[in-house]
Amino acid sequence: MIMVQNLHKRFTENTVLRGVNMQIEKGESMVIIGGSGTGKSVLLKCILGLEKPDNGKIFINGQDTTKLDRNLFLSSFGMLFQNAALFDSLTVWKNVAFRLLQGSNKMSEKQAKDIAVEKLRRVGLSPDVAEKYPAELSGGMQKRVGLARAIAANPGIIFFDEPTTGLDPIMSGVINELIREIVVEMGATAMTITHDMSSVRAIADKVIMLHDGLVQWSGVIGDLEKSQNPYLNQFLNGNAEGPIEAVR
């Protein structure tokens, strides 16, 4: 379970989060939506410990993240980055097995490679890809490799940052489907950041809408279309007119 309480974050003059509260239950898939610059990525980075909040608390499975052992805390996570963030200098299988080859409990290269190939197969990539370098792959394949890396160590919590950015609609559908299947199969808690509504409908159990650093709406996926919230409706319908000011 992930619980965020009264989270604040500002960068010099720019206040990004103004007191965000949210809770994701174990095994639940939460999607956070909102326009660009509304604080979605900063919220994610705060949860991951990549940014330090100015105020507020974050609890993972009931424990305050500031008091957890950092490596132990991070080892329970998997993360798919917006542009996959694969390491250019490593082959695909070494990218996938990166975590398995680090730390005091590191595996042998043979074991780690076997797991990497299995995870690559799980995301629909053939073992031939394993020895290639990320630059040799298409955007969709890189996303799949990123997904394989995120699930390589069977984490209990997986984060997805804009998983369909830069992909065509068909590949977006494939990635969404894979994410949904894998999260359900692993029984993992998932948090996804996106402004792609097809991802929201495919992945989400619950949805939160962030605007101006605050939660403007939250509810289950079934309530999304029925909501009368003006912010949410403007976002869903893609209207230029409404409470959300479009930056022209």
Next chain:
Amino acid sequence: MNTFNKLLRSIGASVLDFCSTIGRIVIFACSSISHIFRPPFYGKELFSQFMQIGFYSLPVVGLTALFTGAALALQIYSGGARFSAESVVPSIVAIGMVRELGPVLGGLMVAGRVSSSIAAELGTMRVTEQIDALVTLSTNPMKYLVAPRLLAATIAMPVLVAVGDTIGILGGYLVGTGRLGFNSNNYLKNTVDFMELGDVTSGLAKAAVFGFIIALMGCYHGYNSGRGAQGVGKATINAVVSASVMILAANYILTEAFF
């Protein structure tokens, strides 16, 4: 008065900015050094960086040293001839290369090649979230990316400079014997006889410090790179310029220390 205030404010802001940058670099350097000595150690990364920084810089350092040694021999001969001191060519070429030109020119050439490469690589990793990815994979980027580069450069530079010194002396020897009419045996004898151990050690100590500076500037600017291609480009320029200036400043300080 208003203009004067603005000028003062602008100077003050620049001074504060400069001081805070120095502070950040010192903190970054201390943190990096501490990671060199604390496990986990990344031996493969260290070896790979040693090859990148040391082995692949050999051609540029070797060629620089060869032509510098050759030109130095001609210059010293030309100057020495004015007071009948042509015979000092072998010893001055050797001492000049080993104490000063080998480490400084080698350092500047490696700064151009390695600082820029490190800054561009780390800057790109920052921009494409690869550094964030390392953190989420329970790997400390300072330990995995910065510490091996610093250690590799600090070890590789003295080796590079030692090779460069030898090639530079060879350049002087080729010009001395082929163009200036020196006897081969006498040239080599004069080269060795007037050289002291302190000349070699001071040059190699300088090289180690320059290696550290080169990697530190590359890592610092790359690690803290701004967004986008422009941010990476700026980080690369800053890395090369700051490494070059710091090498020249450190050279003077170390020369005073070894004087």
